[in-house]
Amino acid sequence: MSVRRVRYYLFLKDILILSITSFGGPQAFLAMLLERMVKTRSYITEEELWELNALCNMLPGPSSTQLISAIGFRVGGPNLAYLALFVWILPATILMTSAALLISFLQENTPGALKFARFIQPMAIGFIIFAAQKTISKMVKTTEAMVLMLISAFVAFFYSSPYIFPVMLIFGGLSTSIKYKNQPKSEEDKSLVIKWSNFYLWAGVLIIAAIAGAITKWQPILLFENFYRNGSLIFGGGQVLVPYLYTEFVDFKHFLSSEEFLTGYAISQGIPGPTFSISSYIGALSMREFGSTGFIMGGLIAAAGIFLPGIFLIFFVIRFWDQLKLYRPVRAALEGINAVSCGMLIAAAYLLFEPLEANGLNILFILGTYSLLQFTKISSPMIISAGIVLGILANQFLG
Template sequence: MKKVNKLQNQNRVNWRTFLKDVFICSLEAYGGPEAHYGVFTDQMVVKKKYITEEELIELIALCGILPGPSSTQTLVAIGYKMGGPILAFLTMLVWALPVLTLMTLLSFLYQFLERMNLSFEGLRYIGPMAVGFINVAAYTIGRKVVKDKTTLALLLFGAITTYFIREPWIFPLVLIIGGIVSIITSKKEELWNRVKLNPPWRYLIAFAVFAIGGMALASISQNKIIHLFESFYRYGYLVIGGGQVVVPLMYSELVEVNQFMTNQEFLTGYGLVQGLPGPMFSFSAYAGGMASRGGSVLHQIMGAIAGGIGIFLPGILLIYFVYPVWENLKQITGIKVSLKGITAVAGGLIITAALILMQKNGFVIDNFIVMIITTALLFTKKVPAPLIVVLVLIAGFII
């Protein structure tokens, strides 16, 4: 009976109309996962009634458990529910491709300014503005994840550990420790209750092949595109909690370890993506393009493509694997319990990212003022994020 209802549900949905609604979501979705869910509720639940509000909340919970871009996975899961894996893939393209294209073009911004003999100083306030966005994300997520003494301790553990150890391997380690501590300290019984699952293993196998194959190729190849794909794919499966959480991982490896770009260039891209609609993981296209500079235009575009595909692919493969068995999977208590500790540690990572990026920007008076004003405007919610970006750009070129 469930299979019949599912097929009827898929057949009655006009794919073109559904994808048009997805595109509307992509144009209205500013400000990260929390804001995106409001857009999804308005467009997918209230206006078009593709799913119920209860179903949307369940999908948000599912994607909160999984690594990857949570709001993207939520929308892709809705596409899967409406039309299966093909419509889910088209949903992903319509949702993410426009902003990925824009961020790829913005990776050429510094070359453009240099060719036009325009000063890079005009971008100097984008960095402090980006720190303001991270400050708000750190406060919002920190307030959400700290629920007791254990989660507060895990948040501080994540912040302090990653502040003093700036190596790429430390980030997955502290996240795993957070999940383990949460399980150990849990008072709930039967955490690993058995449920009957029949998952599509091909997607998990593909996920593992890309992960293991990417690391193997990167270890024997000097090709930068391969190395970038492996790095961004790794970011995609290590991050739980959306675009803000991936920032410290990317910053540590791309700026501090490999020095693919400067602190200012990194923050410029992160600041600009705040003014664009769509998933914040699209920052990966900018970062991949910037890391591939020094060769041809095609090589830089390939770097942006490697970054964009790499960071989105693991999350999409995981949602393809998990969603068909979600009704049974969500009954496993241990999965939900571990998420409590993982998200607490992730909150600590964002706090550290905000602190380090403030230090890198320099505590000069005008940078500090821009950061404070940006943070205040975001808290008041009276000025849209895109307008803040535009105003900061104008101020940089005028002052």
């Protein structure tokens, strides 16, 4: 076996270890990548890691998954990158699809089964508020960005259609790109060379899925198109995905109840791997009418739909990123895109709270969860586990 092949196997083994141990959010994930990929294995340099991380955060899609694939691309080209993607998302996809099967089974066979999740549903909102606060503090730096954030939150409050989100993102990006002169000057290379194959692949899949879904009305194709479209529009990570999916699958299509959605989101915060894995849970429940096969098919279709567009786009951009990042309008547009994404997060916290009973206990768990995340070092899985245990005890003794 060649030295190169051994290195590739070792790389995939490292990805698998990360996929089952990466608790703690993006900061912990980056620290683990730095330790394993840079300091221990020397797959890339530390400078390359931060550069790739910045690039992935500037593109739509799951940034952690894109970063894993981008490192794989640098180490061994596209084939290794796709294998790394598969290894990275598989454990979380299996866990979230299994969670959907379990939730559905409990609901069908045990009346009031979701009472065990009575506390983790408001806790999920605490996670959203914490994510919103962290994201806003990082992304909203100017008055213009603050105004855009508030406008997008207002629009999302009153127009709960999945089609308003891409319009707002485009509006946000255009409104700040005109301020490109405020960006520091750089030596812009006018001879920008772009290889369009991966862009055509991304756009082609999107168009074909939309046309096929409109013609056939077949649920698996429609589901793939839904997730592929969402995966093509999400800037800002898994927390920004929540309002999109809630609006589309709970408010708009009624594939899930608010209770089921909040339970799934809370569970996704307690497992390792990419936060976008909540898509597998939603996809599985969206196909429940097809039985056990539908659950598995729905989970896999959702995973493919949500993760593929970001991977196609990172492979497209990474080839000319060193030139593209020199253009000031590109950098300026990100301010507005990020501000709109933050507005969606604010709206998500409200939209998710609205179906819950506005009692003191729910508010206590929301604030308590936020406080634990903000002021302690207790891990997300421990917080979620405690909420489940409390729910089981309350269900046992209080009914």
